[in-house]
Amino acid sequence: MMVVVQRIGELAQRVGRDVNLMEVCGTHTMAAFRSGLRQLLPSTVHLISGPGCPVCVTDTNYIDAAIALCRRPDVIVATFGDLMRVPGSESSLENERAAGAEVRVVYSPTDAVALARENPAKKIVFLGVGFETTAPTVAASIVLASKAGLQNFFVLAAHKTMPHAMEALLHDQQVKIDGFICPGHVTVITGAAMYRFICEKYRIPCVVGGFEPFDMLKATEMLLAQIADGRADVEVEYSRSVSDRGNVAAQKLMAEVFEECDAGWRGIGNIPRSGLTIRMKYAAFDAVPALGVRFEPARPHPGCRCGDVLRGVITPLECKLFGKACTPTDPFGPCMVSSEGTCAAYFKYGKRQAAV
Amino acid sequence: MCLAVPAKIVELQGTAATISVEGALREVDVSLIEEPRLGDFVLVHAGFAIHKWDQSEVDEWETIRRGLEVAGSGGGG
Numbered sequence: 001m002m003v004v005v006q007r008i009g010e011l012a013q014r015v016g017r018d019v020n021l022m023e024v025c026g027t028h029t030m031a032a033f034r035s036g037l038r039q040l041l042p043s044t045v046h047l048i049s050g051p052g053c054p055v056c057v058t059d060t061n062y063i064d065a066a067i068a069l070c071r072r073p074d075v076i077v078a079t080f081g082d083l084m085r086v087p088g089s090e091s092s093l094e095n096e097r098a099a100g101a102e103v104r105v106v107y108s109p110t111d112a113v114a115l116a117r118e119n120p121a122k123k124i125v126f127l128g129v130g131f132e133t134t135a136p137t138v139a140a141s142i143v144l145a146s147k148a149g150l151q152n153f154f155v156l157a158a159h160k161t162m163p164h165a166m167e168a169l170l171h172d173q174q175v176k177i178d179g180f181i182c183p184g185h186v187t188v189i190t191g192a193a194m195y196r197f198i199c200e201k202y203r204i205p206c207v208v209g210g211f212e213p214f215d216m217l218k219a220t221e222m223l224l225a226q227i228a229d230g231r232a233d234v235e236v237e238y239s240r241s242v243s244d245r246g247n248v249a250a251q252k253l254m255a256e257v258f259e260e261c262d263a264g265w266r267g268i269g270n271i272p273r274s275g276l277t278i279r280m281k282y283a284a285f286d287a288v289p290a291l292g293v294r295f296e297p298a299r300p301h302p303g304c305r306c307g308d309v310l311r312g313v314i315t316p317l318e319c320k321l322f323g324k325a326c327t328p329t330d331p332f333g334p335c336m337v338s339s340e341g342t343c344a345a346y347f348k349y350g351k352r353q354a355a356v
Numbered sequence: 357m358c359l360a361v362p363a364k365i366v367e368l369q370g371t372a373a374t375i376s377v378e379g380a381l382r383e384v385d386v387s388l389i390e391e392p393r394l395g396d397f398v399l400v401h402a403g404f405a406i407h408k409w410d411q412s413e414v415d416e417w418e419t420i421r422r423g424l425e426v427a428g429s430g431g432g433g
Contacts, residue, residue: 001423027359054357080402082357108403110385130402133358136388137402185358188399188407211359214420240413241399247406250388340357 004217005040011224012042020046020176021223022312024166025183026053026340027211033349035213045220048175048312049345051165052183054130055082055338056310057265060298062129062158063088069125069156069293070101076119078112079127081105085337089299109141109155116145116153125287128157133185135159135276136250139257142278142285154287159276160263162186163194168271170202174313179223181216182208184238189254191246192236199232210238257282266300266334267307306333309342316343323347360401362409362417368394375400 012019023029029049032038038047051057067088070077077093084094084105097103102122106112112126128138138155145153162183169175182195187208195206205226209219219237226233236242254276263275278286287293304326305319316322316335326332328344335341363382367374371387375398386392386405397414398405409417 025358027357052358080357107382108385110403130357133360133401133406136406137404140385140387140404183358185360185399185401185406188360212417212420214423240409240416241407247388249390250406253388338357340359 014228018044019178021179022050023181024050024052030340033345049342051310056334059264060300061295075123076102078104078106086334109138125154128155132189136254139253156287164274179205187242189250195234203232205232206234208236267310301332304333306335316346360399363400365396
């Protein structure tokens with residue numbers, strides 16, 4: 001591992017200027033902090049955290065809609081645990097559950113289908129958030145419910161996709177990105193070819209990295225080598241899991257159930273073609289038309305700067321709420337809630353490491 | 357949330373498999389990977405195997421993990 005660190009030092013010298021490498025994925029952010037990797041990098045190489053935490057980028061009005069659903073007496077909301085404590089305008093799913101609402105944490109979307117079978121008198125609404133890694137599993141659950149003829153299983157879908165979100169960041173005047181460490185498990189599904197347009201159109205190198213500390217160091221080395229050579233290519237460090245074309249079966253399933261749509265990202269705003277909506281063919285399982293879900297204007301906390309954190313414009317240390325009014329036990333924004341949120345990582349692993 | 361963990365298939369029946377993650381057992385769906393077999397190492401996300409590692413890829417992962425233990429870094433994921 002130290003050989004890689006040494007090479008990174010040499011390459012950083014060759015590059016001869018400060019570079020910002022964005023680790024797009026929240027799981028990468030957590031892995032980098034947990035391993036102390038940032039402390040091994042030269043002072044000119046900056047890892048900045050990106051928007052790849054699905055919980056963090058889910059709009060407040062989605063949480064509000066989920067809360068409104070769980071207050072209905074005939075509804076059970078099923079969700080991944082990460083969403084439980086995310087603050088909506090007035091409440092959270094955790095608070096609603098404490099007040100008596102039926103909110104169940106599940107491990108897999110198929111667990112929510114099982115809930116629908118076990119509770120025929122109830123409407124089960126699964127909260128479908130997540131990127132390309134997760135969307136196929138939710139698509140599979142809808143197909144499963146369709147084949148089983150279930151009429152009480154619904155998905156409130158807010159899936160998002162990475163490439164156009166990454167592109168949007170390159171148009172952001174406040175953020176200067178010199179290279180992307182691309183999300184490893186998203187790319188297991190999509191294939192690495194998806195990022196080629198970023199290299200060709202914007203001349204920004206992309207390296208798909210794995211999640212062991214060595215993987216991240218190696219990905220950093222590969223990015224610096226590209227920058228030093230003046231190249232902008234898609235390269236795969238995480239080759240034990242990622243291919244150029246990805247998981248075709250998962251892609252087909254995703255395309256069967258979902259179609260591309262524009263999507264609102266918390267803190268970033270609307271990004272064209274960055275979301276997935278349920279196709280008409282499966283509208284009976286789409287909670288929005290089937291249950292008449294309405295998205296009302298949200299009221300996020302005025303001091304919360306999660307949006308700037310998600311774009312890499314500021315670190316959490318520059319937010320006035322961080323560590324004072326906003327902590328993991330009493331969070332204001334989603335970046336402090338999620339286990340892979342940037343603020344949670346900074347809080348957990350301390351300011352000394354974060355400041356590197 | 358895009359966490360995926362490597363796990364070994366220890367039981368297999370159609371598209372339903374039991375996997376072992378460091379001894380903990382769990383049912384997963386293997387319909388998204390090609391030709392799952394007993395003993396395969398797979399990446400598991402939200403109850404689905406999303407990728408299958410061949411032996412050389414398992415070896416690479418183990419080497420990386422061992423390297424970390426030697427370096428005393430621990431962790432990983």
